[in-house]
Structures are given as structure tokens and as C-alpha cells.
Amino acid sequence: MDKLNLxxxxxxxxxxxxxxxxxxxxxxxxxxxxxxxxxxxxxxxxDSELAQQVIANDLKVxxxxxxxxxxxxxxxxxxxxxxxxxxxxxxILKTIADLERIGDETRRIAKVALESFNSAQQDLLVNLDxxxxxxxxxxxxxxDAFARMDVEAALTVHKEDKKVDREYxxxxxxxxxxxxxxxxxIPKIMNVLxxxxxLERIGDRCKNLSEYIIFFVKGKVxxxxxxETLEKEARS
Amino acid sequence: MDKLNLxxxxxxxxxxxxxxxxxxxxxxxxxxxxxxxxxxxxxxxxDSELAQQVIANDLKVxxxxxxxxxxxxxxxxxxxxxxxxxxxxxxILKTIADLERIGDETRRIAKVALESFNSAQQDLLVNLDxxxxxxxxxxxxxxDAFARMDVEAALTVHKEDKKVDREYxxxxxxxxxxxxxxxxxIPKIMNVLxxxxxLERIGDRCKNLSEYIIFFVKGKVxxxxxxETLEKEARS
Numbered sequence: 001m002d003k004l005n006l007x008x009x010x011x012x013x014x015x016x017x018x019x020x021x022x023x024x025x026x027x028x029x030x031x032x033x034x035x036x037x038x039x040x041x042x043x044x045x046x047d048s049e050l051a052q053q054v055i056a057n058d059l060k061v062x063x064x065x066x067x068x069x070x071x072x073x074x075x076x077x078x079x080x081x082x083x084x085x086x087x088x089x090x091x092i093l094k095t096i097a098d099l100e101r102i103g104d105e106t107r108r109i110a111k112v113a114l115e116s117f118n119s120a121q122q123d124l125l126v127n128l129d130x131x132x133x134x135x136x137x138x139x140x141x142x143x144d145a146f147a148r149m150d151v152e153a154a155l156t157v158h159k160e161d162k163k164v165d166r167e168y169x170x171x172x173x174x175x176x177x178x179x180x181x182x183x184x185x186i187p188k189i190m191n192v193l194x195x196x197x198x199l200e201r202i203g204d205r206c207k208n209l210s211e212y213i214i215f216f217v218k219g220k221v222x223x224x225x226x227x228e229t230l231e232k233e234a235r236s
Numbered sequence: 237m238d239k240l241n242l243x244x245x246x247x248x249x250x251x252x253x254x255x256x257x258x259x260x261x262x263x264x265x266x267x268x269x270x271x272x273x274x275x276x277x278x279x280x281x282x283d284s285e286l287a288q289q290v291i292a293n294d295l296k297v298x299x300x301x302x303x304x305x306x307x308x309x310x311x312x313x314x315x316x317x318x319x320x321x322x323x324x325x326x327x328i329l330k331t332i333a334d335l336e337r338i339g340d341e342t343r344r345i346a347k348v349a350l351e352s353f354n355s356a357q358q359d360l361l362v363n364l365d366x367x368x369x370x371x372x373x374x375x376x377x378x379x380d381a382f383a384r385m386d387v388e389a390a391l392t393v394h395k396e397d398k399k400v401d402r403e404y405x406x407x408x409x410x411x412x413x414x415x416x417x418x419x420x421x422i423p424k425i426m427n428v429l430x431x432x433x434x435l436e437r438i439g440d441r442c443k444n445l446s447e448y449i450i451f452f453v454k455g456k457v458x459x460x461x462x463x464e465t466l467e468k469e470a471r472s
Contacts, residue, residue: 062460070457073326080316090309097333176422183416190412190429221306224298 014079018088021071025092028064028099029143035061035106036139036202040132042113043125043195051113054106061103068096084219091216095146098205098212102139105198105205112195115188124178124189127171128196134164135199138206145210151217151234154210158230164203171196250315254324257307261328264300264335265379271297271342272375272438276368278349279361279431287349290342297339304332320455327452331382334441334448338375341434341441348431351424360414360425363407364432370400371435374442381446387453387470390446394466400439407432 035054042051072089075081081089109132117125138160145153175193179186214222214234222230271290278287308325311317317325345368353361374396381389411429415422450458450470458466 059460066457066459073322076312077318077322082313086309086313093329094333097330176426179415180419180422183419186412186416186422190408193426221302223302224295 039110054110058107065100091212154213161207168200275346287346290346294343301336327448390449397443404436
């Protein structure tokens with residue numbers, strides 16, 4: 001049924017423009033996925049060159065946001081969309097705002113790769129990498145759900161965020177224990193902590209993205225709802 | 237000249253609806269200002285009851301965001317605004333998204349008041365309070381700039397963020413030094429650090445809010461611009 005709604009929409013008057021905007025959102029999402037992948041690889045391999053590249057590429061993410069924002073505003077002014085067409089534009093506007101912030105967090109994560117760590121500290125980075133992969137999978141899945149406007153896939157991502165939160169809390173405890181044992185490492189480990197926090201925030205934003213998909217398909221605002229209400233609304 | 241634009245706008249057809257939305261944004265902003273003020277007072281006076289109240293009140297902030305978002309969508313669908321009218325709606329949509337996130341950060345700050353601190357740690361909180369007051373002033377000033385759509389006032393807030401960043405960095409260094417000297421305090425001081433980070437992020441968001449004002453009045457997107465370009469565009 002979700003697919004029917006979508007194809008009905010695609011056949012509407014402003015077909016071409018809206019398809020282009022959707023493609024641009026996917027391109028922006030793809031760029032950010034690669035950025036996150038590269039930031040994690042830069043940390044895992046102590047590759048400061050790759051890290052610098054991630055930091056520089058964030059400008060491209062910003063450019064995408066500005067461009068898509070303008071495309072959406074132009075469509076609203078020119079096409080005066082209503083109902084589900086307008087809902088799609090609103091969902092896209094919110095989506096790119098969150099994607100841009102995911103880009104910001106990714107840039108912050110990449111900065112950790114500019115530090116050098118001893119072997120005991122390298123062990124701590126393994127857990128950061130695991131959290132990173134988990135969050136990268138969430139990002140991949142929610143972009144995939146966006147491409148197909150798939151409510152069930154969006155719901156799965158939404159639920160995943162709780163697991164990410166628990167993983168983040170466990171890493172935080174571990175890093176604090178390490179700092180207590182080796183206080184001289186505090187400034188360095190703090191950077192790892194900020195990265196873990198950034199990853200947790202990316203998880204939150206993937207959750208937001210899944211809510212915009214449900215908002216578009218179901219026409220219901222599910223932000224700030226409990227997990228139960230959200231599931232009920234999404235499946236009604 | 238900015239005032240002329242605004243009054244021209246106010247006399248346009250959908251006068252009443254847009255005025256109501258603007259009033260709602262001001263009400264939402266006023267609530268968040270009070271929330272931040274209360275969160276800081278709760279920390280300064282170790283008032284856990286007030287902190288709980290701030291945490292509970294964040295639901296009201298969320299409600300405002302949902303309501304104003306719907307009002308804006310309704311205006312777009314019904315009034316099909318163009319040019320500066322549409323720009324105002326877009327600026328408001330971005331404004332309430334940032335205000336809601338400021339509310340989230342404020343809720344996180346309030347949680348620090350639920351901890352108990354010894355007298356040495358209380359001394360560290362004084363600096364957090366100073367940073368808090370600085371950021372609260374920025375929030376007040378940018379809401380004031382929004383009410384009058386005053387570009388010069390928005391520019392002043394925009395520049396203030398650099399000072400907040402420096403103040404935040406100085407607090408971070410101080411807190412890290414304290415943790416190195418007293419490693420057992422790390423978990424507690426980490427919470428103070430998160431709060432300082434939240435305040436710094438509120439500063440960033442006030443900067444965003446000032447950019448939306450410039451966007452509305454000048455019709456120019458100044459996000460992601462350098463300070464010099466921004467100033468030139470805003471004064472052109």
C-alpha cells in the first residue's frame with residue numbers, strides 16, 4: 001500500500017521536479033554515508049590524511065543542503081503543492097536539515113583520527129568502531145527506507161536507537177574507568193568520548209529521519225511520541 | 237528599511253494568521269528562555285525540584301513546535317505564499333526546529349542539578365553559571381531580534397558565539413585539570429562537562445537563529461558563510 005501511494009504521487013503533475021529533489025536527497029545521503037565510513041576508517045587505521053579529507057568534504061554536504069533547500073522552496077512557490085505533495089516537501093526539508101547535522105557530527109568524529117594513541121588506548125577505539133558500524137548501518141537502513149518510503153523499515157531503524165544508546169552508555173563507562181586509572185590520558189580520552197557522543201547523536205538523527213518517513217506515508221506527526229504510539233500510528 | 241519591509245508584510249493578505257504564528261514563536265521562545273533560566277538557577281541553588289520541573293516542562297516546548305509546524309504547513313497549503321511571505325514561513329520553520337533543540341539541551345543541563353557537589357566542585361559550577369548567563373543573554377537577544385526582524389541585532393548575536401566558544405574551551409580545560417587532580421570525581425565532573433557542551437551548542441543554535449533573521453529580511457542564505465561574507469550580505 002505504501003508503494004501504491006508513492007507511485008500515485010510520482011504520476012502527479014510535478015513528477016519530474018520532485019523526482020530530481022528525491023535523487024538529490026539520496027545523493028546527499030550517499031555522500032554522508034561515505035563520510036561516516038571514511039571517518040571510522042581514518043580512526044581505525046590512524047589515517048590522518050583521510051581524516052582531513054572527511055573534514056574538507058563536509059563543505060560539499062553543506063552545499064547539498066543549501067541546494068535542496070532552495071529546490072524545495074522553489075517547488076512550493078511555483079507548484080503550490082497541497083496534501084501529500086506538500087507533506088513530501090516538508091519531510092524532505094526536515095530530512096536534509098538532519099542530514100546536514102549528521103555531516104557536522106561526522107566531521108567532529110574524523111578529528112579523533114588526528115590524535116595518536118598508545119596500544120592500550122587503541123583497544124578502547126575498537127569499541128568506538130563497533131558503535132560506529134552500528135550507527136552507520138542505521139544510517140544506511142534509514143536512507144534505504146527513505147528511497148522506498150518503507151514504513152516498516154523506518155520502524156526497525158527507530159527501534160535500533162535504543163540499542164545504540166545502551167552501547168554508547170557502556171562505552172562511556174569503560175572510557176571513564178580508563179581515565180580514573182590513567183588520569184594523564186584524560187585530554188586524549190575526552191576526544192574519544194566526544195566521538196562516542198557524536199555517534200550517539202547520529203543515531204538520534206537517524207531516528208528523526210525514520211519519523212519523517214512515517215509522517216510522509218501516514219500523514220501523522222509521530223515526533224515526541226512514545227515507541228508504542230508510534231508503532232500503532234505507523235501500522236494503522 | 238528593515239522595519240518598512242516588515243510593516244509592508246504585515247499589511248498583506250494573510251496578516252492575521254502570520255501574526256498569530258509569529259506570536260506563537262515568541263511564546264515558545266519565552267518559554268525556552270524561562271526554562272534555561274530555571275535550569276541554571278536549579279544548578280546554582282542545588283534545587284532538584286526546580287530541575288525536575290524544567291525536565292517535565294520540555295514536553296510543552298515539544299507541543300509548541302508541533303503546533304507551529306502545523307500552522308505553517310496550513311498557511312502554505314491555504315495561502316500559497318510567495319516571495320517574502322514564503323521566506324518568513326521557511327524562516328519560522330527553521331527557527332522552531334532550532335528552538336526545540338535548545339529545549340532538549342536545556343533539559344540535559346537541568347539534570348546536573350540532580351547531582352550533589354562538594355565545595356571544591358561548587359567552585360567549578362560558578363564558571364558554568366557564567367557561561368550559562370552569557371548564552372541566556374544570546375538567546376534573549378536573538379529572540380528580541382526576531383521580534384523586530386532586526387538584522388543588526390542578529391549580527392551582534394552571531395558574533396557573540398565566538399566568545400561563547402572561547403569561554404567553553406576555557407571551562408573544558410579547567411574541568412579536565414580538576415579531573416586529573418581528583419580522578420574519583422570524573423563521573424560527576426563529566427556531567428558538568430556535558431552541560432558546558434550543551435550550553436555551547438545552545439550558542440551555536442542562537443547563531444543559526446540569527447542567520448534565519450538575515451535570510452528573511454535580506455532574502456539571502458547566509459548559512460555556512462564566513463563571518464565577513466555574512467556581514468557584507470547582511471548590510472548590503
